[in-house]
Amino acid sequence: MELNINGTTRSVEAEADTPLLWVLRDELGMTGTKYGCGVAQCGACTVLVDGQATRSCVTPVESVAGMAITTIEAVEQDPVGRRVVEAWVAAQAPQCGYCQSGQVMAATSLLKQTPHPSDEDIAAAMTNLCRCGTYNAIAAAVRQAAAQG
Amino acid sequence: MMDGLTPALFSAAQLPEGQPVNLSRRGVLGAALGALVLGVALPRGAARAQAAAPAVQPGTRIPAFLEIRQDGSVLLKSPFIEGGQGVDTAMAQIVGEELDADPARFVVECAPPGPDYALVNGRRITGGSFSVRSAYPAMRQLGARARAMLVQAAATRLGVPAAELTTEPGKVVHAASGRSLDYGALAAEAAALPVPETAPLRAERDFRYIGKPVARLDVRAKSTGRAMYSIDVTVEGMLQAAVQHAPRLGMEPGAFANEAEVKAMPGVHSIQRLPGAVAVLADRWWRARRAVETLQVGWTPPAADARNVMPADFSSAAHHAVLAAATGPGNPAEVEGDTAAALRSATRTIEAVYDAPFLAHGQLEPPSATARWNADGTLDLWLPNQAPEMFQAVAARVAGIAPEQVKIHSPLLGGFFGRHFLYDSANPFPQAIQLAKEVGRPVKLIWTREEEFLRDALRPMGLARFRAGIGPDGMPVALEAEAVGEGPIGRWFGTAPGKADPSAVEGIAEKPYAIPNRRVVQVPLRHPPIISFWRSVGHSMNDFFYEAFLDEVAEAGGQDPYQLRLRLLAEKPRHKALLEAVGELSGGWKRGPYDAADGTKRARGVAMASPFGSEVATIAEVSLKDGAVVVHDVWVAVDPGRMVNPAIIEAQVNSAVALGLSSALLEEVVYVDGVPQARNFDNYPILTPERMPRVHVRIVESGAPMGGIGEPGLPGVPPAVVNAVAALTGQRVRSLPLAKTRLGAV
Numbered sequence: 049m050e051l052n053i054n055g056t057t058r059s060v061e062a063e064a065d066t067p068l069l070w071v072l073r074d075e076l077g078m079t080g081t082k083y084g085c086g087v088a089q090c091g092a093c094t095v096l097v098d099g100q101a102t103r104s105c106v107t108p109v110e111s112v113a114g115m116a117i118t119t120i121e122a123v124e125q126d127p128v129g130r131r132v133v134e135a136w137v138a139a140q141a142p143q144c145g146y147c148q149s150g151q152v153m154a155a156t157s158l159l160k161q162t163p164h165p166s167d168e169d170i171a172a173a174m175t176n177l178c179r180c181g182t183y184n185a186i187a188a189a190v191r192q193a194a195a196q197g
Numbered sequence: 198m199m200d201g202l203t204p205a206l207f208s209a210a211q212l213p214e215g216q217p218v219n220l221s222r223r224g225v226l227g228a229a230l231g232a233l234v235l236g237v238a239l240p241r242g243a244a245r246a247q248a249a250a251p252a253v254q255p256g257t258r259i260p261a262f263l264e265i266r267q268d269g270s271v272l273l274k275s276p277f278i279e280g281g282q283g284v285d286t287a288m289a290q291i292v293g294e295e296l297d298a299d300p301a302r303f304v305v306e307c308a309p310p311g312p313d314y315a316l317v318n319g320r321r322i323t324g325g326s327f328s329v330r331s332a333y334p335a336m337r338q339l340g341a342r343a344r345a346m347l348v349q350a351a352a353t354r355l356g357v358p359a360a361e362l363t364t365e366p367g368k369v370v371h372a373a374s375g376r377s378l379d380y381g382a383l384a385a386e387a388a389a390l391p392v393p394e395t396a397p398l399r400a401e402r403d404f405r406y407i408g409k410p411v412a413r414l415d416v417r418a419k420s421t422g423r424a425m426y427s428i429d430v431t432v433e434g435m436l437q438a439a440v441q442h443a444p445r446l447g448m449e450p451g452a453f454a455n456e457a458e459v460k461a462m463p464g465v466h467s468i469q470r471l472p473g474a475v476a477v478l479a480d481r482w483w484r485a486r487r488a489v490e491t492l493q494v495g496w497t498p499p500a501a502d503a504r505n506v507m508p509a510d511f512s513s514a515a516h517h518a519v520l521a522a523a524t525g526p527g528n529p530a531e532v533e534g535d536t537a538a539a540l541r542s543a544t545r546t547i548e549a550v551y552d553a554p555f556l557a558h559g560q561l562e563p564p565s566a567t568a569r570w571n572a573d574g575t576l577d578l579w580l581p582n583q584a585p586e587m588f589q590a591v592a593a594r595v596a597g598i599a600p601e602q603v604k605i606h607s608p609l610l611g612g613f614f615g616r617h618f619l620y621d622s623a624n625p626f627p628q629a630i631q632l633a634k635e636v637g638r639p640v641k642l643i644w645t646r647e648e649e650f651l652r653d654a655l656r657p658m659g660l661a662r663f664r665a666g667i668g669p670d671g672m673p674v675a676l677e678a679e680a681v682g683e684g685p686i687g688r689w690f691g692t693a694p695g696k697a698d699p700s701a702v703e704g705i706a707e708k709p710y711a712i713p714n715r716r717v718v719q720v721p722l723r724h725p726p727i728i729s730f731w732r733s734v735g736h737s738m739n740d741f742f743y744e745a746f747l748d749e750v751a752e753a754g755g756q757d758p759y760q761l762r763l764r765l766l767a768e769k770p771r772h773k774a775l776l777e778a779v780g781e782l783s784g785g786w787k788r789g790p791y792d793a794a795d796g797t798k799r800a801r802g803v804a805m806a807s808p809f810g811s812e813v814a815t816i817a818e819v820s821l822k823d824g825a826v827v828v829h830d831v832w833v834a835v836d837p838g839r840m841v842n843p844a845i846i847e848a849q850v851n852s853a854v855a856l857g858l859s860s861a862l863l864e865e866v867v868y869v870d871g872v873p874q875a876r877n878f879d880n881y882p883i884l885t886p887e888r889m890p891r892v893h894v895r896i897v898e899s900g901a902p903m904g905g906i907g908e909p910g911l912p913g914v915p916p917a918v919v920n921a922v923a924a925l926t927g928q929r930v931r932s933l934p935l936a937k938t939r940l941g942a943v
Contacts, residue, residue: 062481063463070483074437079429080422082611084561085646089878092561120422136420140412140844143852144281145419146561146611152420174886177878179561179612180281181855183889185848 326905543666562611704739802920
């Protein structure tokens with residue numbers, strides 16, 4: 049099976065229903081995308097599929113063959129993603145950091161689709177869990193990234 | 198830990214296959230960079246001999262902590278483990294202040310086990326909000342002595358007296374001749390010098406890093422997916438493992454109904470039996486997981502001599518009833534005056550019973566462990582932990598080797614909150630050690646989130662009975678409390694006979710209020726589940742019990758709860774100032790209910806706590822929506838005595854507020870028939886972004902001895918919220934979480 053990941057075609061050997069998350073982490077060694085719950089509750093595994101924030105822990109790998117997959121490893125290659133990362137650093141958003149790959153990807157997806165989101169837009173898009181409770185810093189970082197767009 | 202070299206710590210790819218290797222950072226970096234290192238001046242033999250000597254005074258041997266590289270960057274081997282609390286940055290600030298090196302030039306990693314790092318009351322732990330306050334003096338002195346060695350090396354090189362030299366960040370300066378030398382160029386010579394007994398410390402008024410909101414060292418790596426956690430470890434040749442635990446602790450795996458089917462599944466290497474669990478090893482973790490979940494296991498009942506058996510009829514509801522029925526006299530924790538007499542003569546007495554449930558940690562990184570046996574009989578372990586030497590000792594026992602043969606690697610923690618201490622069946626590493634031994638290959642074991650909910654060690658359930666007597670002036674004259682249950686200190690470290698377990702009574706005993714007659718006891722009662730430390734430990738519920746009951750005392754005496762606290766703290770200037778500070782921060786105390794601009798009716802509650810050497814005052818504002826509590830704002834005034842990084846303090850208070858609120862509103866581990874009902878976040882809801890209140894923090898540096906920061910922001914939140922709910926609705930909620938109680942519309 050061939051996947052388009054971060055602009056590169058990668059050949060992978062996995063059962064068709066293997067979650068994309070585990071293909072990324074185990075098959076391709078891309079560990080920036082995290083396993084948190086495995087049931088699309090927490091969002092730590094968020095990647096972009098054709099620009100859309102997608103919880104890769106419940107996404108069968110065969111369902112994204114031929115689609116453009118973007119992971120945290122390539123987020124800074126995208127101008128919006130780069131802005132999001134800079135805002136994350138400026139806001140000192142992460143604590144333990146485990147959820148933040150997914151948070152950054154969710155924010156990047158939001159700002160690519162809605163460059164100037166309202167607070168309601170942010171609340172609707174930024175639903176990933178953070179056990180460290182960095183939610184206020186995350187919202188501030190999203191607003192800052194949007195303001196610089 | 199945060200630089201681009203990090204993967205070297207985790208990948209054995211560049212090492213010769215089959216060789217016993219030292220993957221320690223020192224070995225890899227030393228070879229890779231030719232770093233000039235204060236540390237490696239000691240030959241390894243000498244280092245070992247010294248390590249074995251009993252005379253090591255923790256925090257004194259510079260080589261155990263510092264390597265200054267040729268490029269002027271500083272590798273600091275920290276006694277502590279970074280898990281979001283900012284301790285790596287704080288250590289860099291403290292050492293950097295005295296070394297005269299910019300914290301931004303530091304690379305901080307967790308040191309391996311060793312006697313140098315036992316800086317928390319003679320032990321080494323990352324917990325109890327102990328790190329910064331315990332290590333502060335030693336880390337300052339360490340930086341100062343290293344600086345003195347660099348100055349001496351420069352004096353020799355330049356041929357001038359050391360007294361003529363000063364330092365600027367990263368270099369030694371000879372102002373008279375306009376010459377300067379970078380630390381990186383001096384490190385080798387400095388390393389050859391004797392370590393001075395003492396070195397002068399910087400005057401506090403000259404601090405540039407301590408007390409300042411220095412940027413965290415790990416934020417960029419954590420914003421770009423480059424931060425590495427235990428779950429990200431890769432070791433060459435490893436198999437991956439997933440487990441299925443017995444539904445109840447104490448049961449053992451019996452017959453497999455479909456062994457052949459599972460063995461034939463893609464990538465499966467083998468099925469292994471473990472104490473209380475089965476594992477499947479495979480080439481990929483997902484394949485291991487799928488296979489182990491396909492395996493049909495007959496579980497046998499616990500043996501008569503099995504330890505830690507979860508009873509088949511255990512339920513959290515029934516256990517609550519057991520706590521409620523347990524009576525004293527109990528073990529005294531605080532006795533002052535004569536409560537019995539004072540209660541008899543009181544104008545009015547009130548009583549109430551409070552409780553809080555078992556809680557899960559819910560740290561977002563599921564537990565894992567990677568074990569590799571080496572050809573020389575040593576064992577490398579990569580695992581989440583809060584106490585490397587303690588894990589090393591247990592791992593050695595499990596492995597049947599000496600502790601020094603176990604190399605503990607402590608990557609970043611994807612949250613911990615108390616999860617990663619030694620909790621017997623709640624730690625995966627014994628399984629990984631056994632599996633790696635069994636198959637003769639390295640094994641990486643990851644617990645699924647479902648297995649984690651099944652085997653997490655729980656924040657204990659707690660219950661407290663209160664009785665108070667109120668005098669004719671409306672002031673309390675007596676307070677009695679019985680805390681029923683047990684705490685993690687008693688469970689894991691023991692409690693002297695007849696003594697209260699401090700972790701069971703903290704937050705109820707030794708409150709600062711001037712109530713003349715006080716009696717606080719613990720009624721010990723063992724909880725069948727494995728219990729644990731959980732952020733702020735006993736305070737996480739006990740301050741809720743006490744501070745909510747104190748509001749009942751205020752109400753019974755016809756007093757405003759804020760004003761009552763002020764009166765009871767009249768002789769406690771530190772506490773009184775803090776309560777006034779939080780009142781001011783919130784725009785002036787008002788209890789309500791009142792109408793807010795958005796049309797909601799709101800009210801506020803207040804609470805105080807004295808956790809982990811710090812003082813905290815908290816106010817919360819709430820409204821109701823569809824019978825559920827909405828928390829709009831939380832104001833926290835925190836007095837840690839003295840501070841190292843105000844930005845980290847503010848972040849930690851935000852974090853503690855979130856977890857405290859999550860527990861107050863939502864969280865409860867429910868057991869029925871010996872098994873937890875929730876196995877993932879779908880049935881164990883935790884705080885979501887939409888429920889996060891605004892958080893306002895004021896740091897008060899009273900100058901008192903330095904207190905902790907990671908946990909203290911939590912305990913005031915549940916009572917402040919519950920007290921606000923009472924002000925708003927008149928409903929006194931005495932049992933958490935609030936989600937259990939349907940609150941009436943105002």
